[in-house]
Amino acid sequence: MTDETIDEIMGATYRALCKHGYASLRMQDIADESTKSKATLHYYYDSKHDLLCAFLEYLYDSFAERIAEPTGEDPVEELTALLDCLLTPRDENTHQQFQTAILEIKAQGPYDETFREKLTRFDRLMHDRIEGVLREGVESGHFAADVDPDGTAEFLVTILNGARSRYVAVEYPLDGTRTMLRRYVESSLLADGSGREVVAE
């Protein structure tokens, strides 16, 4: 398969998931969003499950690129930029539909080992990226010496998960979480006397 074909099929899968959600998604729905026929999709992927697993891989690669990007003058700025990036919809129009499909896939975690492995890779990637910035900031003295980079990164990943699940379930706005996260960084993570303000309201 050429990269172009892969991009095309993955784009179609994204659009089909946004339109139909995960539970009722059929190969035909993906074909309908694609220039490829259902038979061609089946030629490349044995089942809908295989295609969705390939989609999660594809998403992982693009997510890895995306969360590597945020940067800043120092670790505090970098953490703030990273958390902002993780709370910013890539596409306002389809964000809620897509996050809903992802929440459906998360609810498959206990029943589907392959999905669970892939979800765990996302979870670890996010954790490790945040932990790296925290560790760097503790070493440079920007974050307090008693900040636990591992536990704090787990906590932040939990908060990001909660922001997405509340956004889907009860439409709680991502901005609310963004504001509180900045306050958390300020009150719990910054080194004493840094006098920094990361809360912009």
Add this chain to the structure above:
Amino acid sequence: MTDETIDEIMGATYRALCKHGYASLRMQDIADESTKSKATLHYYYDSKHDLLCAFLEYLYDSFAERIAEPTGEDPVEELTALLDCLLTPRDENTHQQFQTAILEIKAQGPYDETFREKLTRFDRLMHDRIEGVLREGVESGHFAADVDPDGTAEFLVTILNGARSRYVAVEYPLDGTRTMLRRYVESSLLADGSGREVVAE
């Protein structure tokens, strides 16, 4: 319907949700867990959707009783007890299955207005209960004067949602979140110089 009949049907719905999840649940699965026939269930509830809405109501009442209980010598103890209660499985054996079904129902939020309304009631109940304890603690001087009870309660509800969704999707243990929540209360919410320690490790 007598209270006994209601309890019986709701218990059967709980067990059927744990066994089959939400997406593939049929009235027959609930009947199989119950002393009532499928025809009897249909006599009381027009559809599976109606029964599940009644179940969410029933769950709400029991949740309201449960989160009213935690108490303490002062607002700090009460908040800690409340967060512990919200992160403690009621039944270890079925907790993951049940939380998985609830996550599936949350993913229905955008498509199903009735579910969304009911989920919003849970969300508001949890928020208002936490906000009340925070407000009391700010007034009594146990929590810092600049703690925002409303925003902080939203943040805590987000964290509790995230703990549940990560527990389902990637088996991240609830205990990890419990520890970090206690640190958060200590570093971000307690009044300066209270010298309190809520972290028990």
